[in-house]
Amino acid sequence: MHRLGTGIGWRPEIADAIEAMPGIDWVEVVAENVCPGHLPESLLRLRERGVTVVPHGVSLGLGDAERPDPARLAALAARAEALGSPLVTEHIAFVRAGGPLTGTPRLEAGHLLPVPRTRDALDALCENIRVAQDALPVPLAVENIAALLCWPGEEMTEGQFLYELADRTGVRLLIDVANLHTNHVNRGEDPAAALAELPLEALAYVHVAGGFERDGVWHDSHAHPVTQPVLDVLSDLAARVAPPGVLLERDEDFPAPAELEGELAAIRAAVEKGRGPVRAEAARGRRAVPAAGADARRRLALAQDALLSALVAGAPVPAGFDRARLAVQARALAGKRADVVAKVAPELPVILGPAYRPAFLGYARGRPMTGGYRRDALDFAAHLVRTGSPQDARVRREVRQWWRERSGPVPRSRRPAVRLARATRRMVLGR
16 A cells, blocks of 8 residues: 655645644545646645645545435546545545435435444445445545434444445545544443554554534544544554555634644654554455435435434434434534635625625525535525515625526626626616
């Protein structure tokens, strides 16, 4: 397996700081945030220095009941080739539900949700991973996710589930020790027990990230410092196997470079504390993976649709789920939608001011996302236009103008004269 060393998640906000950091062996970039033909100059400079770049996907939905979208797979493959990456990574999660298997509208979570640890889910996941492996030019590694909730009727522990997944597919594992800690707090799962069951010979690399606890629930925020319990899990892992690579994730609320460097030093110290022996890698090949049965996929599809409908569309809570935890997850999903829409459409929070967030959360209640965050921003603005919100006439006009400029077939021009001509035409036509 490719030896990576110590790395950090590359984000545009800290690109300059990363370039100046000593001892950075590799970086990981969110695959959906880069375009193969227009790679950021910072990434190109890092590559020229010999720094490895790994694309990390967040939207493939390998845990969905349906097979992976060929277009999404092709996009991930293109990024791996453009970056010259030795592998690509994704998540063991579902992100979409509904559609042909259930006969219901397709829903998007806008977030990584846990798959049930059942035979049905494992069969579908194994086949989906096989499809992805065949489409990608480099090896695939998949990550365990953090979860706020538990599926009722699970048939395996996380370690058993991941062991069989790796055994049946030959897929590499990206182990997030912060997520193991999250599941310890939120689901009562012992990180040491999970590590003891994992096929660590399949380890590709390790994620480390920060979070916070509120009302007995751990939130994997990627916006807070790494805590000692997470570093302790990392040391435990390193005592079992020498990790090929360890990476610090930070997605927002970026601290000063010196603080990031301090966290990297703490990560290196935690690995050294474990001082895991280098084990010979087992010859874990890829076994023939039978196609997941139609009935299994349909059962999984119905279960995921029921859960996602409860989380984002106000549907009843499915039997066996903790209502309080589902409420926490639903609020977290709505909050994330509001935050991401504010990033992809930054004009809307400026136009609406302090009213933006309550207005968006009110809109999102019962109105699930169906076409990604940019579509969500347009749908939100359209909702405001239709309902005559907000009360301030000037703000309503600005929202209507913003929506019209972005919802039509002709993109907004950067040239003031063109924009004035289009606005004049709309006034003449009365639209």
